[in-house]
Amino acid sequence: MTMNSVLENIKQAEHNCKEHGVRLTSKRKQVLSGLLQADKALSAYELVDQCKDESGKTMPAMSVYRILDFLAEEHLVHKLDSNNKYVACSHITCSHGHEVTQFLICEKCQRVDEINIDPSMIEQLQSNVKDAGYHLISPQLEMKCLCETCFTTFPHPN
């Protein structure tokens, strides 16, 4: 992501936080900015390294985890369970609801696309859940993929 886009995202994030009565501190900006620049999913410890590289100062892992939790609550980043990594929300600058989200995750390069799901499909998924006697609490679909580049570059199964 270009530096301009990063700044635009940060600005919007700041605005969103203000609206929610919470603060986007400089450390939080630093972590979010790191994720936005990376343009892929990073682990908490990769973010520790990146913060060190960018600022020269060591950010404790504990702080990174706390900040990631905060950013996730603000819907500014998402945690991907598939690979225990974190990715910036790709809808910060567009006004967006937070319905069921579908992530396409490249297993090789950690590139992530966050795509929309057809509302009728969401309904069907929801009704499957309900029919089975469950209550959905975190609707996040993660699909383990290869992106086009990695698919053509690397040998792959089948």
Added chain:
Amino acid sequence: MTMNSVLENIKQAEHNCKEHGVRLTSKRKQVLSGLLQADKALSAYELVDQCKDESGKTMPAMSVYRILDFLAEEHLVHKLDSNNKYVACSHITCSHGHEVTQFLICEKCQRVDEINIDPSMIEQLQSNVKDAGYHLISPQLEMKCLCETCFTTFPHPN
């Protein structure tokens, strides 16, 4: 799951393995049986404990991980990324393909239901992936839920 059902599953698993030219050893049976009896998702280390409780002998964590990998390759267990736990496949005794599988996971009690997805929905998911320029390599949908019991028993968000 009743002891009878467990045994029936083990028997079928043994048969499947034989067909694939691999061995369902006694340790592997022990781990699979542990998962079948538990009737919920367990972590690798919970399985270590359970094996200790059942047999008195300590099974090294390393062995449990290897065995879980083996069982997963044989489609006898599934790894749930959502919570880093493992669950017995609920379709061992029915002849089953391994298309897209949908798991409903109770975040409180780790109960898991493995339900079928409508083929048309699978197609649509697949085509979403393809349209975004990705290649699906592991189609497993995990939905974080509360089961009916936990939903009514515990206070819940919203």
Added chain:
DNA sequence: AATTGATATGATATATTGTATCATTAGAAG
């Protein structure tokens, strides 16, 4: 500006999950 209370961050320890590697044992095949 100083006080205070709440929020955020640092520091440290430790828990949890998972892998690498080399040694040993058990099974199957001749």
Added chain:
DNA sequence: CTTCTAATGATACAATATATCATATCAATT
């Protein structure tokens, strides 16, 4: 029975994550 391979054990360690207590920062009020 030997021999080869697959499976398991033992040990060390890496990677991910949380608990807890101390300190610093911010912001509202005096």
